Amino acid sequence: MTEDRLPLAELLAKAGDGDFLRSVAEAVVQLLMETDVDGLIGASRYERSGERATYRNGYRERALDTRLGSLQLRIPKLRQGSYFPPFLEARRTWRRRWPRSSRKPGLAASRPGG
Template sequence: MTTAHDISPDLLRSLLSTFIDALMGAEADSLCGAGFGERSENRTNSRNGYRHRDFDTRAGTLDIAIPKLRQGSCFPDWLLQRRKRAERALTSVVATCYLLGVSTRRMEKLVDSLGITSLSKSQVSVMAKDLDAQVEAFRSRPLDAGPYTFVAADALV
């Protein structure tokens, strides 16, 4: 059985970045009352660029772009203050999503395990669909960019 340790560090780093960016983006959208670049009467705030932070994981250090808001702050306590727990939960979900695909239920479990309470079910559903498309695109990409040093077959092939 393939586990998080069996997945290439480059792939794991890439998928972790994708998941973290999606979670922070959804959280910023929730705080703003509308999606990024979306016009809405419900909008209460807007984004104002990003600030970068390093996030150390077992797959290496990630450069995390944290959304800034025009008013107030958007600081992902779930990621930066509880690092070990957040990294463990993210790595577990990324490995599962790589193996089995992204589902709304898996995303809800991840959001719950990180203590994120500001996301609606529809935001989690949209995020799961977007991430599933990205994971599937990676899994089904052409492998003609070689030459490769070695080839390994796993349960997905």
């Protein structure tokens, strides 16, 4: 596995900013995605392997809103196929997420049978 980890000194330097936990969470989530993609591809970054299914093809930026603040993630892209982290929800608008009938006033508070 390659050294994708942030140096400890860099994390400790960010501790003074008040963003230490957010930075650690960002690094952990990024490492989880990289490890997940390594398993999906069948090889780590820059590793030659006969079992390799596809290759990496850059990243796309995505913000994840958490209680710690907004995490800026770099989601790996693949040349063939796609990867989307299972812990992230696909972006959907509010209107697509909720059916039209449930948005009418009074229906959200009503209970079946009562």
